[in-house]
Every structure is written in structure tokens, then in C-alpha cells.
Amino acid sequence: MKILLVMPTPYETGRLGLENSVWLSEPVALTAIAATVSDRHEVKVLDMRLEREEVLAATIAQWRPDLVGTTSMTTDVYQAKAVLRMTRQIAPGALTVVGGHAATLQPEEFQEPYIDVIVQGEGEETFEQLVERWDAQRDVQARTFDGIDGLRYADGQQWAVMPKRSQVKNLDELPVPDRGLIDKYKGRYFFVSARGMASIFTSRGCSYDCNFCAIWEFYERRTRYLSAEKIVDQMEACDEQFVFVLDDNFLTNKKRVLAFCEEIEKRGVKKFWMTQGRTDFVADNPEIMARLSRCGMIGLLSGFESNDDDNLEALRKKNTWEKNRRANDIMRELGIFSTGIFMVRADWEEAQFDALYEYINTLEIGIPLVTILTPLPGTQLYRAYKDKLMTTDYRLFDLLHCVLPTKLPREEFYKHFARSIDDCDPSIRRAMKNVFVKRPDLARAMAPHMPWFYARTWRYQRVHRDHTSFLRDEEGLLNGPGARDGLTWEDIQYPGDEPSIGDEPRIEARETLVQLKIPKRIWADDVPAPEAKPAPRRKALEAANTQVQKEAS
Amino acid sequence: MSSARKFLAELRQEIESHVGVNHIFLNRLAVSPMAKQDYRVFAENHYPLVCAFTSYLELLLLRAPDSEARLWLSRVLVDEYGEGSEGKDHSTLYAAYLNAAGGDSAAEDAGVLRAPALEFIETHQELVRKRPFLEGLGAVGPGHEWSIPKMFDSIIPGLRRAGFDEQEIGYFTLHLDQDEDHGTWLEEALARYCDTEEAQQQVRRGTLASLEARRRFWDGVQAAVIRYRQPRATRPDGPEPRRVLHEVALTAWDGSAIGRRVEEMRQSRQQAQHPTLEALLQRCRAVG
Numbered sequence: 001m002k003i004l005l006v007m008p009t010p011y012e013t014g015r016l017g018l019e020n021s022v023w024l025s026e027p028v029a030l031t032a033i034a035a036t037v038s039d040r041h042e043v044k045v046l047d048m049r050l051e052r053e054e055v056l057a058a059t060i061a062q063w064r065p066d067l068v069g070t071t072s073m074t075t076d077v078y079q080a081k082a083v084l085r086m087t088r089q090i091a092p093g094a095l096t097v098v099g100g101h102a103a104t105l106q107p108e109e110f111q112e113p114y115i116d117v118i119v120q121g122e123g124e125e126t127f128e129q130l131v132e133r134w135d136a137q138r139d140v141q142a143r144t145f146d147g148i149d150g151l152r153y154a155d156g157q158q159w160a161v162m163p164k165r166s167q168v169k170n171l172d173e174l175p176v177p178d179r180g181l182i183d184k185y186k187g188r189y190f191f192v193s194a195r196g197m198a199s200i201f202t203s204r205g206c207s208y209d210c211n212f213c214a215i216w217e218f219y220e221r222r223t224r225y226l227s228a229e230k231i232v233d234q235m236e237a238c239d240e241q242f243v244f245v246l247d248d249n250f251l252t253n254k255k256r257v258l259a260f261c262e263e264i265e266k267r268g269v270k271k272f273w274m275t276q277g278r279t280d281f282v283a284d285n286p287e288i289m290a291r292l293s294r295c296g297m298i299g300l301l302s303g304f305e306s307n308d309d310d311n312l313e314a315l316r317k318k319n320t321w322e323k324n325r326r327a328n329d330i331m332r333e334l335g336i337f338s339t340g341i342f343m344v345r346a347d348w349e350e351a352q353f354d355a356l357y358e359y360i361n362t363l364e365i366g367i368p369l370v371t372i373l374t375p376l377p378g379t380q381l382y383r384a385y386k387d388k389l390m391t392t393d394y395r396l397f398d399l400l401h402c403v404l405p406t407k408l409p410r411e412e413f414y415k416h417f418a419r420s421i422d423d424c425d426p427s428i429r430r431a432m433k434n435v436f437v438k439r440p441d442l443a444r445a446m447a448p449h450m451p452w453f454y455a456r457t458w459r460y461q462r463v464h465r466d467h468t469s470f471l472r473d474e475e476g477l478l479n480g481p482g483a484r485d486g487l488t489w490e491d492i493q494y495p496g497d498e499p500s501i502g503d504e505p506r507i508e509a510r511e512t513l514v515q516l517k518i519p520k521r522i523w524a525d526d527v528p529a530p531e532a533k534p535a536p537r538r539k540a541l542e543a544a545n546t547q548v549q550k551e552a553s
Numbered sequence: 554m555s556s557a558r559k560f561l562a563e564l565r566q567e568i569e570s571h572v573g574v575n576h577i578f579l580n581r582l583a584v585s586p587m588a589k590q591d592y593r594v595f596a597e598n599h600y601p602l603v604c605a606f607t608s609y610l611e612l613l614l615l616r617a618p619d620s621e622a623r624l625w626l627s628r629v630l631v632d633e634y635g636e637g638s639e640g641k642d643h644s645t646l647y648a649a650y651l652n653a654a655g656g657d658s659a660a661e662d663a664g665v666l667r668a669p670a671l672e673f674i675e676t677h678q679e680l681v682r683k684r685p686f687l688e689g690l691g692a693v694g695p696g697h698e699w700s701i702p703k704m705f706d707s708i709i710p711g712l713r714r715a716g717f718d719e720q721e722i723g724y725f726t727l728h729l730d731q732d733e734d735h736g737t738w739l740e741e742a743l744a745r746y747c748d749t750e751e752a753q754q755q756v757r758r759g760t761l762a763s764l765e766a767r768r769r770f771w772d773g774v775q776a777a778v779i780r781y782r783q784p785r786a787t788r789p790d791g792p793e794p795r796r797v798l799h800e801v802a803l804t805a806w807d808g809s810a811i812g813r814r815v816e817e818m819r820q821s822r823q824q825a826q827h828p829t830l831e832a833l834l835q836r837c838r839a840v841g
């Protein structure tokens with residue numbers, strides 16, 4: 001049987017998005033499920049982010065796959081659907097399957113006549129069984145999959161929902177993702193100028209419950225780990241010098257982190273690797289961080305989220321800005337690139353933007369990623385605000401567009417959002433210098449790709465800097481079908497009479513989970529705006545502007 | 554099944570699975586919430602194709618070898634001129650849609666053609682004028698009549714989602730039925746011709762040339778929609794990774810005022826050289 005697995009492309013080739021300049025990782029979801037497929041079958045992976053568009057249709061028409069699978073996060077919902085719709089049109093005999101975060105958290109979105117199966121949750125075991133069943137049934141084109149847990153399939157006019165699949169207990173039992181299937185793209189995945197970057201995962205899940213994140217719901221609030229031996233086996237097997245560890249929270253269990261360090265040291269593995277993790281772990285464990293740094297850690301992506309403790313609390317981040325600051329200091333000291341993700345909010349005004357950018361500059365974050373707090377489907381935040389959305393166009397849920405009404409006029413809001421690029425520039429420059437001075441070996445490894453990275457980033461930033469880019473993206477798509485018509489900021493005033501944090505649960509988590517006490521009020525009106533001090537660079541710019549205006553008049 | 558019928562059945566299948574007919578852009582239109590603004594760009598690019606279609610039929614009619622072919626071509630022409638659509642010819646129907654999307658059909662009539670439409674129309678004019686009759690018939694016959702219902706099946710749901718009413722999208726819905734009819738008549742007409750290997754090859758060549766032009770046309774329309782949304786595209790990688798020098802040169806070019814001006818001048822000069830639709834049709838009729 002022939003199986004085609006497709007990583008969809010973001011629609012607009014020039015669209016703003018991380019994969020344009022900051023981070024393009026391997027399609028691990030696809031190589032992971034492909035690894036479960038028996039050798040009797042033939043598997044192809046197409047990464048459409050790196051292919052010409054017509055290759056997809058041509059492959060379906062000429063190779064005639066028996067099964068086409070694709071993956072989707074919320075922003076890619078339409079891309080995934082387009083892939084499967086096209087498959088149905090060209091090769092109606094092929095089974096069409098979708099999986100991934102969006103398929104799991106918003107399955108109804110995929111209940112379409114051209115989709116046969118929606119895989120929910122972890123995909124390995126489900127896919128393995130699905131492939132075998134389809135192989136047995138495809139001659140008679142029977143597309144029902146009763147008895148396979150973790151999926152829903154179209155059964156006539158109805159969708160049959162199978163019981164939830166219990167998660168694989170021991171990640172070591174899973175086959176290693178089949179990276180051979182993406183050999184032809186080797187060297188093209190990157191994080192910043194770490195180009196030629198492999199991607200692996202070493203754990204799944206997170207035991208925190210931030211209300212803007214669905215990871216903990218997806219993985220049922222449990223974290224599972226690969227053993228240190230398996231992780232280092234995988235690292236060793238990569239030809240690439242750089243490795244991205246895709247875990248959502250790598251830094252969570254001290255014992256396993258130390259076992260990992262031991263294994264790396266024992267085998268003398270010399271790789272540069274980066275991952276994602278919380279700042280409180282870094283702040284509380286400087287000595288472990290120092291050891292990780294010696295073991296090749298060069299970067300950490302962390303959700304700093306905010307420069308304000310009340311806001312962190314409202315997001316259920318269970319962290320403080322002081323820990324953010326300490327963590328950043330530790331990373332600076334160790335020469336680890338700190339990539340801080342921050343979230344501006346729809347209710348912000350100029351002063352809050354200024355304060356955030358100033359905070360970033362004070363910290364000297366290597367790569368500050370300023371995003372917009374977005375109620376992503378599957379999150380608590382979404383449940384609270386799903387009736388207040390200005391758009392249901394999932395392309396705009398990329399954390400770069402505001403799907404809620406903004407307090408400032410939208411143009412103003414995006415002006416302030418767009419200036420993060422220039423206003424946080426001092427932070428980036430100082431941090432880069434610091435890392436390269438402290439880690440000459442890393443500087444040497446990254447230097448060859450620096451011009452490549454800067455050239456692309458400059459072009460990306462040119463779009464981002466122009467606030468009208470955001471307005472143009474959303475033109476005609478706000479208050480569209482499914483969204484509430486004519487919604488304004490006033491409709492979303494977050495009133496002071498809401499019960500405060502810690503009250504009765506108001507929003508229900510998925511039924512499989514412990515019901516949490518989730519505050520309805522996420523945007524606290526009584527939270528004072530952080531003190532509004534314009535960032536130094538901005539002040540200078542303003543002074544210069546005033547001077548120019550004076551001269552002109 | 555006769556060899557002609559078998560050939561036609563296979564041809565139909567080939568058309569239905571062709572990249573031009575199942576273009577990813579069409580599938581995106583079918584599933585994504587596009588706005589009227591996107592459909593305006595779409596309509597401005599597509600409108601000339603609708604206006605030019607009758608010219609292919611007229612040219613082909615002049616070269617039709619027998620009454621069977623003439624009959625089919627005239628039937629389609631009559632429909633294009635308004636039979637079955639309350640006397641409104643198809644370009645008038647399309648103009649209504651273009652205007653509903655926020656476009657200006659009068660300005661489009663007077664303006665020069667955009668590149669994707671120009672290339673498509675020229676390719677077809679060439680096929681109906683200069684290639685053997687059966688190649689031309691392949692292009693306007695199966696290449697159009699058997700592909701349009703499937704393509705419009707992708708387009709119509711998106712138009713409804715974007716808020717167009719049934720009257721405004723009458724051009725598209727009408728074609729679902731009419732082209733099915735034309736397609737059936739066509740099958741009969743073609744069955745007579747396609748009895749030799751050579752005739753079959755000619756029909757197939759014309760059909761595929763038309764579909765290939767269609768693929769390039771959709772590429773162009775998609776690019777125009779993207780440019781409308783994001784004029785300063787970030788030029789992400791193509792199928793081959795770019796060399797560092799190439800990246801740097803692109804950035805320098807994009808970033809320099811001179812580079813931008815040169816590019817703008819080049820584009821407007823190219824555009825200025827394009828004919829208007831009317832001029833193109835007249836030129837073609839004169840030569841025809």
C-alpha cells in the first residue's frame with residue numbers, strides 16, 4: 001500500500017509567520033507516525049513548506065497513494081482541509097486522514113465529506129492500526145473503522161466517535177521517528193542561524209495548566225519522558241550539528257535532566273541543542289543550567305508572557321517576573337540564547353506597550369518574540385471568549401493578529417505592536433554580543449549562516465514593521481461568518497464585578513480532566529497598568545521627531 | 554466499448570485529475586473564508602477569460618470540417634450569447650459578479666490585460682488558429698466543458714460563504730448545468746472524430762495544453778490575491794534552497810530605493826505593453 005503524508009504549507013507565501021525567518025522544524029508528527037508503518041507499505045513525506053505547490057497534486061495524480069494523511073494546528077486548518085479535498089478530487093479511492101492539535105481539539109472543524117478519518121491525540125498506535133485495517137478493507141472500499149480507539153470516522157451521514165485512546169505509558173516503546181523519509185530536505189530546517197537543524201522530542205506534555213495553552217489538555221496534564229539513553233541515541237544518530245528538542249517543557253524533572261547530562265557526558269556527545277522550558281526552573285536551578293550549558297545547550301525558548309505579576313497570575317502561569325528576570329540573568333551568564341515569548345493584550349494602550357518593550361530591553365533577551373494573547377481553540381481562554389471573537393478565520397489565530405476587539409483603534413494597536421521590532425532591537429544586539437563573546441565555539445558554528453539569517457530576517461521584518469500588513473491581512477475577514485457582527489471593544493469590557501481568581505469553576509475543562517478552578521475573569525480591570533516609562537530608544541526617536549517637526553514649521 | 558469511447562472516458566479521467574482543474578488555490582477557495590476583496594482580485598483576473606471564450610468558438614467555427622462540429626460549436630455559442638440566461642450573455646453575467654465584488658467592469662473593459670489572463674487567452678487563440686482543428690477543439694471542448702463544472706464546484710461554496718447572493722453568482726451556477734449539457738453534446742461530436750490514433754492524440758494534446766494554461770492561470774491569480782494582501786512578500790524558499798549570496802542580493806535589491814523603482818518601472822512598462830481585451834480580440838479576428 002502507498003501512504004502519502006503531507007505537511008501543509010502556510011497559505012500565503014509571503015505571510016508573516018515564524019517559519020519565514022525564525023524557526024522551521026522538521027515535520028516530526030509525520031515522521032513519528034510513519035515509523036509505525038510496516039515495511040510492507042511504502043511511505044512518502046512531502047513537506048509543502050519546502051516544495052513547489054504543484055508537486056502535491058502531481059504526486060497524488062501520478063503516485064496514486066492509497067492513503068493520504070496530513071497534520072494541522074489551528075492556523076493550518078484550511079491548509080490541511082485543502083490538501084485532503086484535493087486528494088479526494090484527484091484520487092477518490094484514497095483514504096483521507098487528518099491528525100494533530102487542531103484535529104484533536106477542534107475535530108468538528110474537520111467533519112467534511114472529503115475527510116474519512118480524524119485521529120485525535122497521540123497518533124502512533126492509532127495510525128498503525130488504521131493502516132493495517134485500511135489495507136485489509138480498501139479492496140472493497142469499506143471506510144468504517146469500528147474498534148480502533150482514538151479516532152472518529154465518517155459513517156454515512158454520521159460521524160462515529162471511537163473511545164479515547166489511552167496514552168502510550170512508556171515513550172521508549174515508541175519507534176524512533178523515521179527521519180530518513182525527509183532526507184531530501186536535509187539542511188533546510190533551522191532555528192535562527194542554526195541552519196541544518198534536526199528536530200527530536202524527548203518528552204510529551206506539561207503538568208502546568210496555563211489558561212492560554214492547550215498542551216496540558218492535549219496530553220491530559222501528564223508528562224512522560226524518553227529515557228536518557230534513548231534521547232542521546234537519537235542525538236547521536238543525527239548528522240546535524242544543531243538539534244532542536246521540541247518538548248513543551250523540557251525543564252521539568254530534575255532527576256531526568258541530570259540523567260540526560262550524565263549520558264551526554266559519558267558518551268562525549270558534542271551537539272549544540274536548544275529547547276523550550278520554564279523560567280522558574282532556570283531561576284531555581286542555576287547549577288543544573290550550568291551543566292546543561294556544558295552539555296551543549298545553546299538556547300531556551302520560554303514563555304515570559306508578561307512584565308507584570310498580576311497578569312501572570314491571571315494567565316495561571318504560576319511564575320513571577322522576578323523569576324523571569326533571574327532566569328534571564330543566569331542564561332546571559334552562561335551564554336545561553338534566551339528566546340522569550342511575550343504576549344500583548346487586546347486591552348493595551350501605548351503605555352503598556354512601552355513598558356513591555358522597556359522591560360525586554362532591560363532584560364536583554366536574545367530573541368524576544370512579541371505575540372498577541374489569543375484564545376486558541378482547546379484552551380480555557382477560548383472557552384471564556386469564544387463568543388467575543390471578531391473573526392473565526394483560523395489563519396488569523398497565529399498570535400500575530402488580534403482576534404478580539406482592541407481597546408485602541410486597530411490601526412493604533414498594530415502600530416504599537418509592529419514597533420516591537422525596532423523598540424526591542426537594543427535587547428537583541430546586546431544579547432547576541434554577549435552570547436558570542438561567551439561562546440566563541442557557538443559563534444563559529446553559527447557564523448556561516450548569519451548573513452543568510454539576517455538577509456531573510458530583514459525581509460521578514462520589513463513586512464512586520466509595517467503595521468498596515470496586519471490590517472491588510474484581516475481586511476474583510478473581521479466580523480465575518482461565524483463571528484459576532486459589529487462587535488466592539490465595549491462588548492468585551494471585563495467588568496469589575498466578575499468573581500475573582502480562585503472562585504468556583506466557571507469554565508469546564510475537557511471531561512477527561514480534573515475540573516479546575518478557572519477564573520472567568522482573565523483580564524483584570526483593577527490590575528494597574530505597568531508604570532509607563534517610554535523605552536530609552538523610543539524617547540530618543542520622539543525627541544528627534546519633535547525636532548524635525550519644529551524645524552519644518 | 555469503441556476505441557473512441559474508451560479514449561474519451563480516459564481523457565475525461567485525465568482531465569478530472571489534472572493539476573489545473575484541482576489546483577490547490579481552488580481547494581483553498583472552497584475551504585477558507587475568503588473575503589469579497591479577495592474575490593474582487595479573482596474576478597478582475599478571470600473576467601477577460603469569460604469575455605474571450607466566444608472568440609475561440611467563432612474562430613474554430615470558421616475552420617470546422619463538417620456540420621456536426623459546426624452544430625456543436627454553434628450551440629455553445631448560442632448559450633454563451635445568452636440563451637438559457639434570460640438573454641444575458643456570459644460576460645454580462647460575469648460583469649455583474651465582478652461589480653458585486655467591488656470591481657469595475659467598465660474599467661476592466663477599457664484597461665490593459667493582466668499577465669495571467671493575457672497568457673491564457675493568447676495560448677488559446679494560438680490553439681484555435683494555428684494548431685490542427687482537433688487540437689483547438691480539444692482545448693475549448695473537453696479542456697473547458699469537462700473541466701469547468703469541477704472547478705466551479707470548488708469556487709461556488711466559497712462565493713456563498715463570502716456573502717454573494719445567488720443572482721450575483723449566477724454566472725457560476727449557470728455553468729454547472731450548461732456545461733454538463735455542452736459536455737454531453739460534445740462527447741457525441743467527439744466520438745465521431747476520435748476514431749484514429751492521430752485524431753485522439755490531437756484532441757488530447759489540445760486538451761492538455763488548455764489545462765496546463767489553466768494551471769498557470771490559477772498560479773497567477775493566487776499570486777495576485779497574495780500580492781493584494783501582502784505586497785511586500787518575504788520571498789520564502791522555493792523548492793531549491795537559495796545560496797547565501799542570493800539571499801543577500803535579494804534583500805539588498807528589495808531594500809534599496811533604486812531596486813524598488815527599477816522593479817516598479819519594469820512592471821509598469823511590461824503592463825503598458827499588454828493589449829486591452831478589445832484590441833486582442835480584434836487583432837485575433839482580423840488574423841483569423
Ligand code: B12
Nearest residue numbers: 023028029069070071073074075099100101119122123398
Ligand atoms: C515545532 C512547532 C512549531 C513549528 C512548526 C510546526 C510543525 N508542525 O512542524 C513552528 C515554529 C513553525 C510553529 C509555529 C507556530 N506554532 Co507551533 N509548535 C511546535 C511544537 C513545539 C512542536 C510540534 C511537533 O513537531 N511536535 C511533535 C509531534 C510528534 O507531536 P504532534 O505534532 O502533536 O503529533 C502527534 C499527534 O498530534 C498526532 N498527529 C499529528 N499529526 C498527525 C497526522 C496524522 C495523519 C495522524 C494519524 C496523527 C497525527 O500524532 C503525532 C505523534 O503522536 C508544538 C508543541 C507540541 N508539543 O507539539 C507547537 C504547537 C503545535 N504550536 C502552536 C502554535 C500556537 C503555533 C503558532 C500559531 C504560534 C507560535 N508563535 O508558536 C505558530 C503558527 C505558525 C503558522 N504556520 O501559522 C500550538 C498549536 C495549538 C493549536 N491549537 O493548534 C502548539 C501545540 C504549542 C502550544 N503550546 O500550544 N510551531
Ligand code: SF4
Nearest residue numbers: 206208209210213248
Ligand atoms: S504555557 Fe508552557 S507551562 Fe504553561 S501549560 Fe503550556 S507548556 Fe505548560
